[in-house]
Amino acid sequence: MKLELRDVRYVYAPGTPFEVEALKGVSVVVEQGEVLAIVGGTGSGKSTLVQHMNLLLVPTSGEVLVDGVDATTLKKSELRRRVGLVFQFPESALFAPTVEEDVAFAPRQLGLDEEEVRERVLESLRALGAGDLAARSPFGLSGGEKRRAAIAGVLAMRPEVLVLDEPTAGLDPATREDLLNLILSLRESGVSVVLVSHDLDEVAEVADRVCALHEGRVSTVGTAAEVFYGDPALAPATVRVASLLRGSRPGMGNPVRSQETLDALRALQGT
Amino acid sequence: MQNPGEGIRPGGSFAVSCEKVSYSYPGSGRPALSGVSLDLRQGEYVGVVGPNGGGKSTLVRLLNGLLRPGSGRVLVSGRDPATEPFEVRKHLGVLFQNPENGLVAPFVEDDVAFGLENLGVPREEMLGRVARAVRAVGLEGYERRELHTLSGGEKQRVALAGLLAVEPEILVLDEPTSMLDAVGRREVLEYLQALRSEKTVMHVTHHLEELTGADRILVLNGGELVADETPERFFSNADLLRENRLVLPVVPRLALKLGFPPAKLSTPEQLAEAILARTQSGTRTR
Numbered sequence A: 001m002k003l004e005l006r007d008v009r010y011v012y013a014p015g016t017p018f019e020v021e022a023l024k025g026v027s028v029v030v031e032q033g034e035v036l037a038i039v040g041g042t043g044s045g046k047s048t049l050v051q052h053m054n055l056l057l058v059p060t061s062g063e064v065l066v067d068g069v070d071a072t073t074l075k076k077s078e079l080r081r082r083v084g085l086v087f088q089f090p091e092s093a094l095f096a097p098t099v100e101e102d103v104a105f106a107p108r109q110l111g112l113d114e115e116e117v118r119e120r121v122l123e124s125l126r127a128l129g130a131g132d133l134a135a136r137s138p139f140g141l142s143g144g145e146k147r148r149a150a151i152a153g154v155l156a157m158r159p160e161v162l163v164l165d166e167p168t169a170g171l172d173p174a175t176r177e178d179l180l181n182l183i184l185s186l187r188e189s190g191v192s193v194v195l196v197s198h199d200l201d202e203v204a205e206v207a208d209r210v211c212a213l214h215e216g217r218v219s220t221v222g223t224a225a226e227v228f229y230g231d232p233a234l235a236p237a238t239v240r241v242a243s244l245l246r247g248s249r250p251g252m253g254n255p256v257r258s259q260e261t262l263d264a265l266r267a268l269q270g271t
Numbered sequence B: 001m002q003n004p005g006e007g008i009r010p011g012g013s014f015a016v017s018c019e020k021v022s023y024s025y026p027g028s029g030r031p032a033l034s035g036v037s038l039d040l041r042q043g044e045y046v047g048v049v050g051p052n053g054g055g056k057s058t059l060v061r062l063l064n065g066l067l068r069p070g071s072g073r074v075l076v077s078g079r080d081p082a083t084e085p086f087e088v089r090k091h092l093g094v095l096f097q098n099p100e101n102g103l104v105a106p107f108v109e110d111d112v113a114f115g116l117e118n119l120g121v122p123r124e125e126m127l128g129r130v131a132r133a134v135r136a137v138g139l140e141g142y143e144r145r146e147l148h149t150l151s152g153g154e155k156q157r158v159a160l161a162g163l164l165a166v167e168p169e170i171l172v173l174d175e176p177t178s179m180l181d182a183v184g185r186r187e188v189l190e191y192l193q194a195l196r197s198e199k200t201v202m203h204v205t206h207h208l209e210e211l212t213g214a215d216r217i218l219v220l221n222g223g224e225l226v227a228d229e230t231p232e233r234f235f236s237n238a239d240l241l242r243e244n245r246l247v248l249p250v251v252p253r254l255a256l257k258l259g260f261p262p263a264k265l266s267t268p269e270q271l272a273e274a275i276l277a278r279t280q281s282g283t284r285t286r
Helices: A048-050 A076-082 A099-109 A114-127 A143-155 A173-188 A200-206 A225-232 A239-248 A260-267 B056-063 B084-090 B108-120 B122-135 B152-166 B182-194 B231-236 B236-244 B252-258 B268-285
Strands: A002-011 A020-030 A035-039 A061-066 A083-086 A161-164 A192-194 A211-213 A217-223 B014-023 B032-039 B045-049 B069-074 B091-096 B172-175 B199-205 B216-221 B224-229
Touching: A002 A048, A002 A192, A020 A048, A020 A217, A035 A048, A048 A161, A076 A083, A083 A143, A099 A114, A099 A143, A114 A143, A143 A161, A143 A173, A143 A192, A161 B122, A173 A192, A173 A200, A192 A200, A192 B182, A200 A225, A200 A239, A211 A225, A217 A225, A225 A239, A239 A260, A239 B252, A260 B231, A260 B252, A260 B268, B014 B056, B032 B056, B032 B069, B032 B182, B032 B216, B032 B224, B032 B231, B056 B069, B056 B091, B056 B172, B056 B199, B069 B091, B091 B152, B108 B122, B108 B152, B152 B182, B216 B231, B224 B231, B224 B236, B231 B236, B252 B268
Parallel strands: A035 A192, A035 A211, A083 A161, A161 A192, B045 B199, B045 B216, B091 B172, B172 B199
Antiparallel strands: A002 A020, A002 A061, A211 A217, B014 B032, B014 B069, B216 B224
């Protein structure tokens, strides 16, 4: 699926003294099977932007297009099955007595038979390394386990576009890596992933393209290398190391991922 | 402090002391903490790391009296937080993960003053303390700013100022930067570094690079204290890291793979410098 936002403006509380224009004309495309990262400071409009991707928020002006079709003409339930949105701290929405039932809630609404629902639930939990949690109560889980259960609930819908808003905040480093690997394997299977993150180091490991927001506008968009080498304020640690060396060692190239960077540094040292 | 000697009770020469502390959440089969003993000396900066569910947040809640241990004993400045939580909170302040959850007032200076109002500090003294705390976190000129106009990093600094105004000797930082962007993180970490010499600090984090300058790093896993190491030994112990679901941050990991000591090289600048030094000396010897 190709998802396109065209000149989207969004105003919170219009016509009141609290009116805030959170998005001031944002255009961005999510291509089929890519990982697009949305970065930017607190309050830059990242969360507001991604909530337009399944029309949880409807633009004040501008358009959301799904494969070129105006998304407002599609059935909402259909749109939300195809574009799965995982909020910040999604674990606060867990409610069922067991993890399995919680994850099953959304796919069951699709009218699938029980066997299919169960299969999808276990598949999603396993993809998150959480297969052993199925029978547990969501309320007795640790923060990282809850997060995985909540993401599994959206994954079980088998969305074509998965939107993750700060999915790794508060996760331990190994769980964070598992989640980044899941993003890469979803991309392998043709799913598009939109990753909202303030952690540029994790964005560097998975993003094909990066869209940076600043005060409700796109400040820069391009391949990860273009964006990270174009603006020092947006450079992850790998790019900062490489940038410091490029002046005196022109053969460095533009490495972004840590493995690429390691290879470039090894070549530099002649090891 | 009217009675500076008062904090020195049995076990009270440590800022924080836990003796075989265990805790299970109601209805949970498995203890969240079991038999944890640890001491923080006055003025130490101690990191606490470990996987989700390892017991870090439970430890923090036991230290400020939000939870009572099932068995064992906690002492903070010689006092038991289970029986004297309000007294303990004058000595130990906690900075939580998400600043949004802890801010209460519309304006910066009112929020910083909130804790003092609760303690019944006289107005004159309160004004002085608030001004000092606001200065300590670099927010002079922000006193009358509305909180909702501040960035995440600025809000976390307001929360930190609110803690400092209470003048606790011990600061517990529970993932204080996890909701902040890169700029906000650097801001907050800078101000925390500036407090090192004056306060005892326990810093809970998943961002291991924040702990390269710590005196010690404690590892909690499955409710048990499984390691207590210097940063040098911690960062070079690959088995310890793997067993506890810890992953080296980008720069130390690159450093290690290139054959440098990982704990010494935590910033891109340090790594780039080390690589330059090595390649230059390499060309000279060749």
